Amino acid sequence: MSSTDTGYVLAGCRLWDGTAAATADDQGLWVGADGRIRAVGDAQHVLDEARADQARVIDLQGAVVVPGLINMHVHLSLALPGPMQDSIQGADLAELVLLMAGNGRGTLHSGVTTARLVGESRFADMALRRAIRRGAVEGPRIYTAGHALCCTGGHGHDADAQEADGADGFRRATREQLRAGADLIKVCISGGIAGEHEAIDTPQLTDDEMAAVLETAHDWGRKVTAHAGPAPVIERAVELGLDCVEHGYELTPELTATMAARGVSYVPTITVSRCEEFFRANGVPEWMIERALGAGPRHWESLQHAIAAGVEILMGSDMPPHAPYDETTATVREMEFMVDAGMSPREVMVSATSAAAGWLGATGSVGSLTAGAFADLVVLDGDPLADISALRGLSAVVQGGRAVRDDRGLVRGGQA
Ligand SMILES: [Zn+2]
Incomplete structure (x- = not known):
């Protein structure tokens, strides 16, 4: 058997597997030719196993290995x-796909090996999901909602969210996403930052409309996440069986207690109310920048309520x-903000790896470095469980065993 058939071992690394309490020293990770992890653990033990199969050994010289990140x-x-809107809406379908593929490649190279769209x-x-699966283009593993759903004139209608009205209308819109291959459903139940004719706390769906989306998606085995700002609207959706809240600009202690009790997840996207530079660089209108920054203090409080609950x-x-943000990426900056708000670095790493995989129903496949999982990982100079900003020192990204980025030549240098 040639060495390409047996894969390779990353040795001499410190490793965090996505769930452990701490990063472990002297670890080894054996990547099979199928791009999945064959063994992981104590370096000597993994090397002994892999040597019998003549796998190549790559010395990572003490670098830290963690699961590829999942951006939800x-x-x-x-x-x-x-x-931005002009260029996306003015693009024909071919150009749109190419623009998205470019963003997908950038996403992957930033260490995000799985993305929830x-x-x-x-x-x-x-x-794009099909093309990435076939290896035609580089990009993250994709779990997608298709179009977001909104009411007529609701949040996102000017950014290609699909408009619907009434329970029947929302049932149909949900089914149209499922027909196209949606892995989950996203519905906008309140106003937000980017809608000119609404406020963050504008309720937008009636109970029967929300129930129609939830029932249809759940019948088909898909989860539903909601773009949502104000607590009263979210409370109603949670009562009806919502699975996840996006942004949650105005959460309260009462609501976060209910969310915790019912197992409703929360994706704060805290950067959106503090990324003035990004908005300015992309020429978004002044009213939107004002609304975003104005939401900042209450948004931050919401995250803290969620942490406490x-x-x-x-x-x-x-x-x-x-996207560049404070000399790193939006993903890394988001994770730093989460630590600033009160989460431990380990909790933040879990949120971006194994917990996200759990929400996606992908435990054992992505989000953790365990035998049988895809070899999706990033290589860092320092330990993000000690200091989350170690993510700024990312030097390599491996997806399905293939080094798609390798700034220091650590991974490819050892490959044939
Ligand atoms: Zn969004």
Whole structure:
């Protein structure tokens, strides 16, 4: 058997597997030729096993290995008001796919090996998902909602969310996403930052409309996440069986206690109310910047209520995962903010790996470094469980065993 058939061993690394209490020293990780992990653990033990199969050994020289990150709030066709919207809406389908593929590649290279897409355009996300699976283009593993759903004139209607009205209308809109291949459903139940004619606390769906979405999606075995701002609207949706809240700009202690008790997850996307530079760089209108920054203090409080109540918090950036932010990426900055708000670095790492995989129903496949999982990992200089900002020192990204980025030549250098 040639060495390419037996894969390779990453040795001499410190490793965090996605769930453990701490990063372990002297670890080894054996990547099989199928791109999945064959063994992981004590380096000597893994090497002994792999040597029998003549696997190549790559010495990572003490670098830290953690699971590839999962970003739970991504729009590869993000179209904020202004030039971004013009370029996405002015693009024909071919150009749209290419723009999204570019964002997908950037996402992957930033260390995000899996992305949950929560509102895309013209089902180009389905085509991109297939192309990535085939290896035609580089990008994260995709779990997508297809189009977000909203009421007529509701949040996202000007960014290609699909408009519907009445229970029948929302049932049909939900089924249209399922027909196209949606893995989950995203519905906008209140106003938000990017809608000119609404406020963050504008209720937008009636109970029977929300119930129609939830019932249809759940019957088909899909979860539902909601773009939502104000507590009263979210309370109603949670009562009806909502699975996850996006943004939650105005959460209260009472609501977060209910969310925790019912196992409703929360993706704060805290960067969206504190990314003035990104908005300015992309020419979004002044009213939107004001509304975003104005929501900041209450949004921060909401995250702190969720932390205090023990709500399951998942990492999502809303901004493109790889977008530059404070000399790092939106993804890393989001994770730093989560620590600033009161989560431990380990809790934040869990939120961006194994907990996210759990929400996606992908435990054992992504989000953890365990035997049988995809070899999706990133290589860092320092330990993010000691200091989350170690994520700024990312030097390599491996997806399905393939080094798609390797700044220091640590991984490829050892490969044939
Ligand atoms: Zn969003």
